[in-house]
Amino acid sequence: MTSAFELILCLMILGTACVALFMRDFLAAVAFFVVFGNLMGLAWLTLGAVNVALAEIAIGAGVTGVLLVLSRSRLLALGEEISCGPAKPWLRLGAAAACSVFTAVLAAAVLSIAPDDGLAPVIDGLMPLIGVENPVTGVLLAFRAYDTLLESFVLLGALVAIWSLAAPAAWPRAPAALRMTDPAALNVAGSFGRLLLPVALVMAAYLVWVGSDDPGGAFQGGTVLAGGFLFAAMGGAIGLPRSDNSALRWSLVAGPLVFLAIGLAGAALGRFLAYPEGTAKALIVTIEYSLALSIGVTLALLVAGPPATTETGL
Amino acid sequence: MTWTDLAVRLLLFLGLFFYAAGTIGLLRFPDAASRLHALTKADNVGLGFVALAAALQWGSVAVAAKIAAVWLFAILAAGTSAQLMARMAKQEDRDGS
Numbered sequence: 519m520t521s522a523f524e525l526i527l528c529l530m531i532l533g534t535a536c537v538a539l540f541m542r543d544f545l546a547a548v549a550f551f552v553v554f555g556n557l558m559g560l561a562w563l564t565l566g567a568v569n570v571a572l573a574e575i576a577i578g579a580g581v582t583g584v585l586l587v588l589s590r591s592r593l594l595a596l597g598e599e600i601s602c603g604p605a606k607p608w609l610r611l612g613a614a615a616a617c618s619v620f621t622a623v624l625a626a627a628v629l630s631i632a633p634d635d636g637l638a639p640v641i642d643g644l645m646p647l648i649g650v651e652n653p654v655t656g657v658l659l660a661f662r663a664y665d666t667l668l669e670s671f672v673l674l675g676a677l678v679a680i681w682s683l684a685a686p687a688a689w690p691r692a693p694a695a696l697r698m699t700d701p702a703a704l705n706v707a708g709s710f711g712r713l714l715l716p717v718a719l720v721m722a723a724y725l726v727w728v729g730s731d732d733p734g735g736a737f738q739g740g741t742v743l744a745g746g747f748l749f750a751a752m753g754g755a756i757g758l759p760r761s762d763n764s765a766l767r768w769s770l771v772a773g774p775l776v777f778l779a780i781g782l783a784g785a786a787l788g789r790f791l792a793y794p795e796g797t798a799k800a801l802i803v804t805i806e807y808s809l810a811l812s813i814g815v816t817l818a819l820l821v822a823g824p825p826a827t828t829e830t831g832l
Numbered sequence: 833m834t835w836t837d838l839a840v841r842l843l844l845f846l847g848l849f850f851y852a853a854g855t856i857g858l859l860r861f862p863d864a865a866s867r868l869h870a871l872t873k874a875d876n877v878g879l880g881f882v883a884l885a886a887a888l889q890w891g892s893v894a895v896a897a898k899i900a901a902v903w904l905f906a907i908l909a910a911g912t913s914a915q916l917m918a919r920m921a922k923q924e925d926r927d928g929s
Contacts, residue, residue: 710912
């Protein structure tokens, strides 16, 4: 029964991936990409990786889907033609060869990991020391906190890179509005966005809070927050902030800054990113909440794009 | 098999029936409005039955409340996107004729 379900799921994942790649219609390809992301989330769920499933569905399918649809409408607004002609044979062969080699290396790497690599018991033994029960949170914020700290800076760097694409005349204005231009559509999207934003705030706070003991955490909560911001902006319920808005700047750097400050305080007491005994959970929750805020605002602004002079909506 | 198992299976079957009906409607109906009609009505009832089955299977009030919230948000999202698509389709019809 289970293996039949897994087999069908694998076939559906491969099928939607193929359709998304070979579809000529851009919008239909994006629709299949979103379905593909959701099926991937389901696959992670059957593997018992609930944290990854949440992240895959929220970021891989949700935010990326919005980003792709938005790119299409912006390109159309510029008068660009979105179509791809037949590729050259050598290009196809080269891409096929490169992808095959990459897949083979990846498969070899994954298959070389023994099912029992001895890491899980080590982490299980260390978990009681930090007072959180979700081992993923333990790894991300205590045992391998370096990685997460650097990730939060990478996300900030991505936004800086996108902002650097702004035309000189556009800096430091707000990004082009996400508001829908059609009045009837704006009406519907506005009601939905106004309803969704407060719910998204509560949901994000909840996801970060349960992230200590159950699946959830800063990235999942932050993405829900970003979704709420984006829907509210599309419905015209909120406007997008100017890039030199100081409240915006602070919320962008809050997560990395708090993380770094706590890490440096640990360095002063002994070791960088080491939490004093008994305070680990409180510090981890503090870092996670500030990270979730920064991730939410950064993701929403990554989707919104660079500052623009035009006031065009969708 | 207990009565709960039987009820869960019956609810799942009903849910799948409505999902199938909605999908057939999506594939067979001629225009955007009637396709949306099939999707939004039949699929939301189908989801309702599946959600009921899941809540019954877990048998805890807290889980049932969370499933109910998920169902409510799915309905809201489906209703909103159906409204948006219907208005766009109507406008295209008007522009086309």
